[in-house]
Amino acid sequence: MSKAILVDTTRCIGCGACATACKVVNKLPLSDPGAAHDLPTKPLSDDGLVAFAQSHGEVGGNLSAGALNVVEAHGNVFVRRFCMHCADPTCVSVCPVGAFEKTQTGPVVYNQDRCIGCRYCMMACPFGIPRYEWEKIWAPRVRKCHMCAARQAKGLQPACTLVCPVQAAIFGERDELLKEAENRIRQDPGKYVNHIYGQAEVGGTSVLYLSAVPFEELGLPTDLPHDALPNYTYRVLSKLPRLVAATGVLLGGIFWITNRREEVAKKEKPEK
Amino acid sequence: MHLNKLPKLTFWRAVLALILAAGAYSTYARFFHGLGASTNLSDRFPWGLWIGFDVLCGVGTAAGGFTLAAIVYVFHLERFRPIIRPAILIAFLGYARVGTTMLYEVGRPIRIWYPLILWNPRSVLFEVAWCVMLYVTVAGLEFSPVILERLGWKAPLKILKAVMLPLVFFGILLSTMHQSSLGSLFLIVPTKLHPYWYSPLLPLFFIVSAVGVGLALLILASHLSARAFGACIEQSILVDLGKAMAVVMLLYATLRFQDLWERGTFAYLRQPTVETTAFLLECLLGVVLPIVLLLIRRVREDPEGLFAAAVLVITGFLLNRLNVSVTGLEGWAGGSYFPRWTEVAVSVSTVAAAVFAFGWAVRYLSVFPPARPSDGKTGEITSARAARELKPATREAELVSRA
Ligand code: SF4
Ligand code: SF4
Ligand code: SF4
Numbered sequence: 001m002s003k004a005i006l007v008d009t010t011r012c013i014g015c016g017a018c019a020t021a022c023k024v025v026n027k028l029p030l031s032d033p034g035a036a037h038d039l040p041t042k043p044l045s046d047d048g049l050v051a052f053a054q055s056h057g058e059v060g061g062n063l064s065a066g067a068l069n070v071v072e073a074h075g076n077v078f079v080r081r082f083c084m085h086c087a088d089p090t091c092v093s094v095c096p097v098g099a100f101e102k103t104q105t106g107p108v109v110y111n112q113d114r115c116i117g118c119r120y121c122m123m124a125c126p127f128g129i130p131r132y133e134w135e136k137i138w139a140p141r142v143r144k145c146h147m148c149a150a151r152q153a154k155g156l157q158p159a160c161t162l163v164c165p166v167q168a169a170i171f172g173e174r175d176e177l178l179k180e181a182e183n184r185i186r187q188d189p190g191k192y193v194n195h196i197y198g199q200a201e202v203g204g205t206s207v208l209y210l211s212a213v214p215f216e217e218l219g220l221p222t223d224l225p226h227d228a229l230p231n232y233t234y235r236v237l238s239k240l241p242r243l244v245a246a247t248g249v250l251l252g253g254i255f256w257i258t259n260r261r262e263e264v265a266k267k268e269k270p271e272k
Numbered sequence: 273m274h275l276n277k278l279p280k281l282t283f284w285r286a287v288l289a290l291i292l293a294a295g296a297y298s299t300y301a302r303f304f305h306g307l308g309a310s311t312n313l314s315d316r317f318p319w320g321l322w323i324g325f326d327v328l329c330g331v332g333t334a335a336g337g338f339t340l341a342a343i344v345y346v347f348h349l350e351r352f353r354p355i356i357r358p359a360i361l362i363a364f365l366g367y368a369r370v371g372t373t374m375l376y377e378v379g380r381p382i383r384i385w386y387p388l389i390l391w392n393p394r395s396v397l398f399e400v401a402w403c404v405m406l407y408v409t410v411a412g413l414e415f416s417p418v419i420l421e422r423l424g425w426k427a428p429l430k431i432l433k434a435v436m437l438p439l440v441f442f443g444i445l446l447s448t449m450h451q452s453s454l455g456s457l458f459l460i461v462p463t464k465l466h467p468y469w470y471s472p473l474l475p476l477f478f479i480v481s482a483v484g485v486g487l488a489l490l491i492l493a494s495h496l497s498a499r500a501f502g503a504c505i506e507q508s509i510l511v512d513l514g515k516a517m518a519v520v521m522l523l524y525a526t527l528r529f530q531d532l533w534e535r536g537t538f539a540y541l542r543q544p545t546v547e548t549t550a551f552l553l554e555c556l557l558g559v560v561l562p563i564v565l566l567l568i569r570r571v572r573e574d575p576e577g578l579f580a581a582a583v584l585v586i587t588g589f590l591l592n593r594l595n596v597s598v599t600g601l602e603g604w605a606g607g608s609y610f611p612r613w614t615e616v617a618v619s620v621s622t623v624a625a626a627v628f629a630f631g632w633a634v635r636y637l638s639v640f641p642p643a644r645p646s647d648g649k650t651g652e653i654t655s656a657r658a659a660r661e662l663k664p665a666t667r668e669a670e671l672v673s674r675a
Contacts, residue, residue: 138380
């Protein structure tokens with residue numbers, strides 16, 4: 001039902017093809033201006049995309065409005081960083097106008113036509129993923145990976161998994177990818193840390209990581225609760241109607257009592 | 273006397289003009305060069321001064337309005353009626369300012385009203401947006417009789433008087449809701465916000481401290497208005513407000529201390545970090561010291577002493593809101609944020625405009641009760657200096673209103 005991406009950092013060779021493919025499908029400027037000349041102006045076929053991305057890999061840099069998927073080097077381990085596509089996403093829950101949506105099929109997508117630019121989503125995302133087009137004057141957008149939702153709708157896999165030369169990142173059903181990850185750990189327990197990152201973090205995510213070194217060394221936040229973060233708000237917010245009703249009744253009651261007292265006082269006064 | 277006042281006035285006018293000019297330039301920079309060029313906000317610090325100061329503090333400082341409305345209309349403590357108008361005026365101006373700065377803050381200001389039609393009830397910010405819009409209307413209506421009186425429009429005044437009570441109740445409920453919701457905004461970042469400030473009780477802390485600062489601001493406004501315009505509030509009322517402020521701040525201190533204790537937060541005090549300094553400064557300067565001052569009778573009953581305590585409470589409040597929204601998040605972001613001067617200019621100039629509007633209203637509308645000769649009881653504003661300053665100011669006001 002729900003699609004996901006499994007990133008096995010022990011397999012990644014740091015070629016950076018996924019970063020380039022991401023930029024190409026999202027029409028973002030490449031870091032190497034020279035590479036842009038090799039890029040045909042007409043839309044690439046998938047084969048063309050694979051060939052181009054694998055020969056123009058980009059490694060390093062930070063996530064930005066112009067880079068939705070980056071390959072970070074931590075010592076000699078390479079890690080792709082992009083939106084985790086949480087099962088119960090913080091960004092979806094905090095957006096006052098509902099510009100984010102968790103789709104049935106897995107991707108968390110953004111609708112720029114609703115966004116007012118409050119940037120609460122950026123403040124709240126536990127992975128620090130969403131980026132903003134700070135330099136745009138009239139219509140800045142929030143940018144983040146959308147797991148190639150449009151490609152998926154056409155039955156294609158995301159560009160990044162398509163171009164990976166060593167299947168370090170694979171695309172598939174979340175359940176099946178979890179099974180696959182478990183298998184890999186079971187078959188080679190000495191190699192992997194016994195943990196599938198993203199299986200339970202913040203209630204589960206649609207991006208899963210495997211690693212040979214502790215996850216904090218990869219720059220992934222490891223202090224995350226297994227409870228989805230929107231629950232932290234909901235637990236309090238759900239008490240609000242009751243609180244407001246109780247306050248209302250209490251205030252009304254106090255008003256009634258003190259008002260009565262005044263009336264009584266008024267009546268009694270002339271008698272004295 | 274008049275000559276004496278003139279240079280002072282022009283000096284402040286010059287300052288005001290300077291501030292407004294800086295604000296005007298910043299407005300231009302913000303709307304014609306974008307957020308990136310006019311702020312120090314970044315992907316690491318998507319929220320800065322405008323949220324921390326203008327929204328969180330702005331809404332909080334307006335809490336005097338609903339606190340006093342509750343005191344007078346619900347608890348029927350009639351003695352406080354004389355300051356209900358300034359309280360509501362401060363609330364209205366405070367919220368209007370929040371609304372204005374939100375136009376600077378959001379990336380697409382033209383869509384600021386979108387929460388009216390595009391709903392996400394799960395979002396705390398959605399709720400805050402609605403409450404702010406509703407409350408600014410309510411506060412405006414609550415204050416409008418003052419203007420209608422002045423214009424002498426009887427019919428709308430009658431209608432307003434009839435609906436005033438439900439309106440006041442509605443306003444109080446709205447305030448309880450969103451004062452606490454400003455704290456709830458940060459419930460969603462348990463791993464990002466430093467444990468000094470993250471707590472499931474954030475909404476409770478926010479509303480209690482807002483009541484405290486609301487009272488402090490009333491004391492401040494009355495004090496300054498007396499000095500500047502000769503508006504006069506009986507000192508005994510202010511002393512009682514001071515007592516109420518002491519109680520509220522004690523409640524706040526107890527709640528926070530217990531919470532910090534239970535969560536084992538005091539262990540972090542051993543780490544000499546920026547957060548520790550900020551936390552200690554906030555607690556000692558903004559909570560402990562004003563409580564101690566207010567508990568000393570001599571200080572509480574002295575106008576200057578009370579004023580100092582109020583200023584401390586406000587300072588502590590500002591520090592707290594900025595710590596929650598900026599300092600407490602710096603560790604996670606791995607960097608530090610300091611506002612650009614254009615950001616500061618927007619904040620300062622909107623505050624200046626609000627203060628100016630307040631002063632204007634005090635002069636031309638009957639906001640404070642008319643100054644009357646004191647009966648000489650201890651504790652009222654009858655100090656020689658106050659009396660000296662009152663006279664020329666009222667005379668001037670008379671002259672102006674006659675002209
Ligand atoms: S990682 Fe952040 S941006 Fe991506 S879905 Fe989760 S909360 Fe949203
Ligand atoms: S910046 Fe846009 S998408 Fe993000 S929370 Fe605000 S309105 Fe929603
Ligand atoms: S995930 Fe694949 S495409 Fe991306 S850098 Fe690693 S090996 Fe290259």
